[in-house]
Amino acid sequence: MLPVLHAIQDTCGYVPKTAIGVIAKRLQVTKAEVHGVISFYHHFRTQPPGQQVIQVCRAEACQAVGGRALEDHAQQALNLGYHQTSLTGEFTLEPVYCLGNCACGPSIRIGGRIHGRVTPERFNALIDALQTRPVEVQ
Template identity: 45%
Template sequence: MSPDGERARDVCSRHGNRPDELIEILHDVQEELGYVPEAVIPVIAKAINLSRAEVHGVVTFYHDFRREPAGRHVVKICRAESCQSMNGEALCSHAKASLKAGFGETTADGQVTLEAVYCLGNCALSPAMMVDGQLHGRVDARRFDEIMNETLSEAAQ
């Protein structure tokens, strides 16, 4: 078994190999590995006595689970109604052009993964985005560039 498979099996064991813990197991696997590799799906399925299809269905249904490694930084832009009404589409267009990556993609240099989310709970400060878990509000193109420049320059140090 691969090292990733061993780690996935250990995560399942920590959750008592309980099928009702599947979502928590997947979150923990992603936390440890950075994503949920296709190769660990049968390992998880066997450990918790579910079919591969059931585990695969959960991984592909929820947008929080990555099936490929993320970039060094994860940028989430809210696409919900409040953010859309506050010029969120312009922010999305600018982010995609600036990063040269679409939603669900990682920049060519592997530095940034861009993700669409459907509410960050920051509606009063729309449009909102999150970078590496840090929430930002009232983001326009200029503020996006400032945040990204700061994020990428900190990483270079």
């Protein structure tokens, strides 16, 4: 089932509710089982994400080099809590537990790209580069 869910999310950005019945029918399992799998894994979303998904590493190796401060900064700069999407639909902020870049943290992932040694200033620069219009940074 995971390859199916990945394919749907890679195409749609999330797994729509309407997909559950189809998956259940084709894989000959119950809708409850499909829902159970989707809800078990952090990776799968049931709501459409923002245009850019920003993941901030919360794990220990990043914490040792200022990861906690970067988490706070990211939440403030984007004015978002974890698992929230901005009203403009521009960004979704997510926590992630290790990107495997542990000798050069703190690390974040934007889409398919991982960035290392992300200071608050570098975070702002990365976000600025993504934005099509200026947004107030608190």
